[in-house]
Amino acid sequence: MGIPARIRVSSAAAQAERYDGDLPLKSLPRLVELLADAGGALRVSLQAQSREGHVAxxxxxxxxxxxxxxxxGxxxxWPLQAEVDWRLVADEASERALMQDFEPLLVEDDELQLRExxxxxxxxxxxxxxxxxxxxxxVAAQPVAAAPVEEEPRRENPFAALKKQLKSD
Ligand SMILES: [Zn+2]
Incomplete structure (x- = not known):
């Protein structure tokens, strides 16, 4: 199976769908804007499955x-190598609950815009x-310029100031 633009989350999990393939960079307009050249492709390999009550x-x-x-210039x-561990959630409460351990993706109407x-x-x-x-x-070979040592601005001890004041009275 290639990389569909969108997937139906419930059936992807039920059928343990696997998305393997090359996604042309040209099909990712926001990314292309940041690239020097839009030739080439992303290698995508993703497995859908149910995990602890969520679709992963x-x-x-x-x-x-x-x-x-x-x-x-x-x-x-640039070599991209990213591991993906998404949990597809339908509401913000589950999104918050999973945030600690996974990367939750909020999905509307059982549909995930996979390419996006x-x-x-x-x-x-x-x-x-x-x-x-x-x-x-x-850049790595250049000696790192010694950072200027920031001196703590001298602050007058408030008690010393008070003492001075008392003495002058
Ligand atoms: Zn360069």
Whole structure:
């Protein structure tokens, strides 16, 4: 089974559907905006199943995403490797209850926008400051400038101030 745009949550779990395949980057418009080039694809491998009364989608997202290096402007392939452990929930109470241990995804009308959820996950994984390997090495090799030692601003001891005041009276 490829990667459908949306899935019916109850039947996905009942049939333990598995979504394996390549999702063209072109089909993820919000992600494409951040890429240096829209060629290529995401490798998606997700398994739906019932887990402790909830529907789980677990698996991984991977691929080489073309990013533009912020330092030299060259485009390079950034390796994405993300583990996914979603719990599909129908209401906010369950969302809050699961938040501690899993990544809950709120689902409406038994329908999950699967490609959008995948795209959201990838967007969260992207580096804030993309740097190609050679720039990364240059940056890593630079000695870290010693941070100036912040001196605690001198504050007058309130009792000393009080004493001074008493003396002058
Ligand atoms: Zn670079």
């Amino acid at each position: 989608l677990q698996g991984s997202l991977g691929g080489a995403l073309p990013l533009a290096c912020k330092r030299c 060259k485009s390079y392939d 959820a995948i795209e959201d996950e990838v967007l969260l994984c992207l580096p804030m400051l993309p740097r190609c390997e050679s720039c990364e090495n240059i």
